[in-house]
Amino acid sequence: MTNTAALLPNLILAVANTIKTNADELAALDQAIGDGDHVTNLQRGIQALAMQSEVLRQLDWQAALQKIGMTVMSSIGGASGSLYGTLFIALSKNLQNQPLTITVFAEAFLKAVEAVKQRGKADKGEKTMLDVLIPVAGVLHNNAAQPNVLVQVKQIAITGAEATRDMIATKGRASFLGERSRGHVDAGAKSSQLMICALVDVLATPP
Numbered sequence: 001m002t003n004t005a006a007l008l009p010n011l012i013l014a015v016a017n018t019i020k021t022n023a024d025e026l027a028a029l030d031q032a033i034g035d036g037d038h039v040t041n042l043q044r045g046i047q048a049l050a051m052q053s054e055v056l057r058q059l060d061w062q063a064a065l066q067k068i069g070m071t072v073m074s075s076i077g078g079a080s081g082s083l084y085g086t087l088f089i090a091l092s093k094n095l096q097n098q099p100l101t102i103t104v105f106a107e108a109f110l111k112a113v114e115a116v117k118q119r120g121k122a123d124k125g126e127k128t129m130l131d132v133l134i135p136v137a138g139v140l141h142n143n144a145a146q147p148n149v150l151v152q153v154k155q156i157a158i159t160g161a162e163a164t165r166d167m168i169a170t171k172g173r174a175s176f177l178g179e180r181s182r183g184h185v186d187a188g189a190k191s192s193q194l195m196i197c198a199l200v201d202v203l204a205t206p207p
Contacts, residue, residue, distance in 0.1 A: 015046055061092075069086070069089035086112075122170075
């Protein structure tokens with residue numbers, strides 16, 4: 001990857017398209033055990049990023065990720081905005097102006113997910129986006145040097161989202177349902193999986 005974020009418009013477009021394509025499924029998941037506004041909030045944040053994509057692409061990755069974090073925190077709002085904002089701002093902080101290689105990114109992403117855990121006071125197994133982010137961070141960090149690491153990232157993201165189906169929610173509105181939250185995939189985990197897979201598809205496509 002280059003040190004400038006020239007690829008960002010393509011990445012933002014891919015995320016926008018996958019959320020739009022899967023909007024009905026995500027809305028149904030969120031209506032089952034959540035607030036019902038997850039898709040609307042996500043799309044508001046994505047639209048805000050799309051409007052800035054030409055500015056973002058001219059920045060270095062550290063500056064671009066910082067700006068993304070501030071944008072999603074203010075435009076998405078609520079818990080999701082805070083958590084995604086934390087993820088990107090921590091990513092930016094942990095890159096520390098290093099040349100962006102997959103190994104450097106893997107280390108920064110691992111630390112960023114830890115920051116999300118601390119902000120959300122949550123961990124794997126509680127039926128949240130962390131059930132995708134934590135295993136993705138782990139496989140990326142442990143296998144960064146392997147040529148098929150992006151394939152592994154997609155597989156673990158899909159597995160992580162599906163694993164939330166059998167969990168009982170202990171965070172957010174879904175936690176009020178107790179046992180009744182079991183049997184539903186978490187909308188935040190599913191949207192995280194979809195976005196990660198869309199990003200991987202762009203990164204894995206030869207220029």
